[in-house]
Amino acid sequence: MMPALAAPRPFAWAIPGLQSLLELFPPFLLAVPKKKVSHSRKAMRSANKGLKDKRNLVHCPGCGSPKLAHHLCSNCYSSLNRAWKAKVRGGGNSESNVPVALD
Numbered sequence: 001m002m003p004a005l006a007a008p009r010p011f012a013w014a015i016p017g018l019q020s021l022l023e024l025f026p027p028f029l030l031a032v033p034k035k036k037v038s039h040s041r042k043a044m045r046s047a048n049k050g051l052k053d054k055r056n057l058v059h060c061p062g063c064g065s066p067k068l069a070h071h072l073c074s075n076c077y078s079s080l081n082r083a084w085k086a087k088v089r090g091g092g093n094s095e096s097n098v099p100v101a102l103d
Ligand SMILES: [Zn+2]
Pocket: 060, 061, 062, 063, 064, 065, 073, 074, 075, 076, 077
């Protein structure tokens, strides 16, 4: 039949249109640390990353539970959120779902 197809052609590694095999890999695959970070170096780096005491705790004026200063109280927020969701499920009126600003 066709003698050119019967003979095994040598496998070509080069892909036409590709300059280098590095073009196949995305660049983030090649971002690898150059040297191993030893246990001592790692411990020295993380020595100042320990947990620190919170100094900005206050009591919520609404419910009295401790919360971070200048943050929303999680206890009050969960109760308000539960109430809003119950209202949405019960009422279904989109105009009345606007949350009321808290003081
Ligand atoms: Zn609260």
